[in-house]
Amino acid sequence: MHKITMLGTGLIGMFYTMALHGNRSADRVHTVYSRTEERGQKFAKEWGIPKSTTDMRAAIEDPDTDVVVVGLPNNLHEQAVILAAQAGKAILCTKPLARTAEEAKRMLDAVEKAGVFHGYLEDLAYTPKTLKALQSVQNGALGKILWARSRETHPGPHSDWFWDKEQSGGGAIVDMGCHCIEIARNFIGKDVRPVEVMCWADTQVHPIEAEDSAVGLVKYASGAVGQFEVSWAFRGGMDLRDEVSGTEGTIWLNHWLRTGFEMFTAVGEGGYVAEKSESSTGWLFPVGNEPDALGYTPMFLDMLDSLDQGKLPMETFYDGYVVNAIMDAAYRSATSKQWETVLLDDWRGSDDADAGVRFTEYDDQHYLIKEEKMPDGRNKLILKQKSDGKVIQKVQ
């Protein structure tokens, strides 16, 4: 059982507390930090939390707690993590780990030097559908992964600081691209080196310094490509979808809109529908259990079980650092309009991932390109002659 310090009483502080206190859990948020006394006390009362304070250091150093959860705006992650590492606490930090890879590396160094447990709270790698899909991919159901596409779009974030580049570190890429990049990395394989990035980013609608929309391609040493698509200008709710393609199969995941719960109401649902839902009448797509569907519940299970068992969780600060390095390359590419190298001073994966394409042998003289059953029942084989590279077809 753990007693937890929760830093932040905003949207994520609420979701995290809901997930931590769910399912008759013995783990409890014991102390909460908020900038204002009124908000802290209201949050504490609502969630049955014994202590609230407006002093971040005091919350972190509370001798009654052993775990610190960081749910503050991005520019405050480093300060909170350094204080928690100095206090010798286990630290769980929300996404993005930091605003840049440089900042993320300082945080990684701090937790490793202090020897404390660290978890990167990348909830979308933990949705029940993603966990099941990852298991299938790891079992080889899709063969060699070629392409992982991940999309997160909605009408824009709910607080001022997200829109201010200084505090957030960037726009839709830093806010949501971090999810998409880590989802793709999980499918492609964390041991495989991300090599370079090509990215378009712009503000299409909003008067902000950062991007409200972006599309990026991340090339991996295995030859696989991770594709991220993010927008704060999408209308119609929150669209969370992933697609994974391999030599032997495909997975499509839809996590939010159109998940099988569809409802029409002329008069309104009478309350909250789902995160970033844009309407409360007409056709609605409610979500049965948000902390589960968004991965918060399985994520905290992995984090706290791993802490108890003295092992690394699925998502660590190192993963957060790699994601930041990929996002840094995306920003450089959006400016240079060139492929930009992912700069990783500290690479812990494999360096000999096989990028080589393996062709399927048909016989001694041919490679098989394609086989297809035609509408008239005949079998068509498209072959490449090894001797001269000529492409031919055989109909059987």
Ligand SMILES: NC(=O)c1ccc[n+]([C@@H]2O[C@H](COP(=O)([O-])OP(=O)(O)OC[C@H]3O[C@@H](n4cnc5c(N)ncnc54)[C@H](O)[C@@H]3O)[C@@H](O)[C@H]2O)c1
């Ligand atoms: N799916 C996810 O994992 C997910 C979802 C949403 C947010 N987040 C992350 O959680 C963090 C917080 O986001 P949020 O949505 O809860 O934001 P929010 O604006 O709803 O809440 C932020 C909290 O920080 C406090 N705060 C703001 N400025 C502060 C300051 N200068 N000093 C001290 N406290 C301050 C606010 O009062 C509030 O309690 C961000 O890093 C964000 O990227 C993660």
